[in-house]
Amino acid sequence: MTISLSDTGKRFNRDWIFRKLSYRFESGNSYAITGPNGSGKSTLLQVIGGAVMHSEGTISYSHGETSIEADAVYRHLSIAAPYLELIEEMTATELLMFHQGFKALLPGHPIKAILSEVGLDKAAHKQIRYFSSGMKQRLKLAQAIFSDTSLLLLDEPCTNLDAAGIAIYQELISSYADNRLVIVSSNDPQEYGFCKEILRIQDYK
């Protein structure tokens, strides 16, 4: 997948969050969006994912020679973000089964094995409402990383994770990010250290 932004800008009311952003994101590469609190990292990630509409300029998506309509891009992406909720009434296994109903998981990865990879094997049949914040974050990462998508968007992916969780995240990235387009919004090198390109949002004010 390739995502091209041309003079793209976003404002909320009278406040411009970023402007004149021209950038090309390409599959097989990894990108970090960095900047201080409130600078617009999450907003840019949501604009890229098509969840928030940009205010000026253009964004285009393509797969090889084929262009992807902006309103169909959600089919190609998975996202883990602090503001996205899990369905707390479900167990971890039920959530991934439900999710699989509309977005395929990576082939060859049964749900039991996925939960084991993120250290949630013992909690596979526990309701998410009883999960700790770190367990919820592990589940969000599993849901995003093990979805069979070409675009992986990660907003503060190590939020609430302990040292073991951070190590799992880094292993998952090295195992499952190849050939995908990965964009991480973060200020923490533990989260984006693997990224080859850095986009500083302050450069687009």
Ligand SMILES: Nc1ncnc2c1ncn2[C@@H]1O[C@H](COP(=O)(O)OP(=O)(O)OP(=O)(O)O)[C@@H](O)[C@H]1O
């Ligand atoms: N829906 C909204 N309506 C109005 N303003 C918003 C909205 N969403 C975000 N903002 C504002 O946009 C700016 C950028 O917010 P954003 O969450 O993108 O920053 P961030 O860089 O991700 O911050 P952090 O590092 O704290 O997560 C902030 O000033 C925020 O108040």
